[in-house]
């Protein structure tokens with residue numbers, strides 16, 4: 051493993067850093083607006099994020115890793131990692147929805163020419179927002195048990211059922227939808243993968259508030275929704291394998307670690323500047339040790355994410371390594387949140403908006419939101435199962 055970046059990669063980092071410092075509001079980078087370990091640009095207004103996306107699209111950075119013939123820059127995985135890292139450190143949204151990192155690469159591999167021509171330029175240009183309609187009330191970790199049904203009828207599939215936890219469905223233009231097309235086949239073999247226009251009649255969206263009070267995800271109901279046949283991606287009943295590729299495309303998870311590191315730096319600065327019970331917070335040994343430990347853990351988390359990107363850059367497929375990085379990074383966010391509450395004391399529970407809240411209430415928000423980090427994109431238990439079976443070669447439990 052090479053621990054240094056190349057001069058070209060360092061130059062790219064400087065370019066991204068200069069751009070984001072110039073174009074993304076400095077006050078958000080410095081912590082104005084609610085903090086969230088799940089991203090979304092520090093609670094920034096949607097339209098503002100959307101216009102920032104257009105600027106990123108003009109630079110070609112939303113599609114850094116896409117091949118040139120599909121409008122990408124064909125930049126390497128390390129450049130993608132550097133871009134993600136700089137965006138996260140500056141609390142800027144690296145993309146809105148799942149179009150650039152998941153849908154586009156999936157269409158490039160599995161889509162037909164018509165789908166490529168229609169969707170790839172719109173994603174690359176930040177003209178559309180995509181959401182991911184995979185999870186259902188009874189099917190999250192065991193996704194292959196999903197029950198939403200798509201029944202062939204002439205030139206259409208008629209979809210009935212329900213999705214849940216669909217991030218950004220309330221603002222998305224399109225959805226990648228998994229639905230059961232053969233109820234009699236073994237569960238992995240009866241699922242198909244569709245591109246669904248969210249304006250199709252029969253779709254009802256109900257926003258759900260998370261524990262911070264934000265409406266980042268939704269329930270989506272399908273009542274006889276007619277999806278044209280040409281919106282099927284890949285082969286009928288082979289959608290499970292297409293979905294597996296979609297989930298594999300965003301792997302390194304560097305943003306989890308780096309966004310938290312900014313908050314960590316702010317906590318350290320606060321504990322240096324603030325006195326409690328007659329002495330600086332940083333001078334209390336248990337807290338100082340905790341902060342030192344976290345510093346080491348952030349460094350380890352960063353290296354675990356780098357390893358995933360490096361494996362990809364060597365043409366290898368990270369598997370257990372990606373799960374290790376996800377598990378470690380998301381649990382680290384929770385350890386940071388707990389340490390933050392300890393460092394700030396009782397005031398740490400005050401939410402954004404309170405004039406007495408230390409660090410503008412970001413830690414209280416972060417603490418609550420961090421619960422979801424070990425659920426979204428695969429729970430910690432599921433990650434541990436993958437590491438045990440694929441990484442350590444242990445038998446299925």
Ligand SMILES: Cc1cc2nc3c(=O)[nH]c(=O)nc-3n(C[C@H](O)[C@H](O)[C@H](O)COP(=O)(O)OP(=O)(O)OC[C@H]3O[C@@H](n4cnc5c(N)ncnc54)[C@H](O)[C@@H]3O)c2cc1C
Pocket residue numbers: 088181182183184185186187188189190191192214215216217218267422425426427428429430431432435
């Ligand atoms: C913030 C957020 C955003 C999300 N956005 C989206 C989205 O945009 N699109 C989408 O499709 N989904 C989304 N999800 C859903 C997410 O993918 C699921 O919540 C996740 O996969 C877990 O599924 P579940 O909630 O059904 O929990 P379950 O699978 O029911 O799990 C419940 C508990 O059982 C444990 N468990 C389950 N199976 C096993 C096992 N085999 N071994 C050991 N323990 C097990 C789990 O670890 C967990 O603790 C989002 C979730 C969150 C929190």
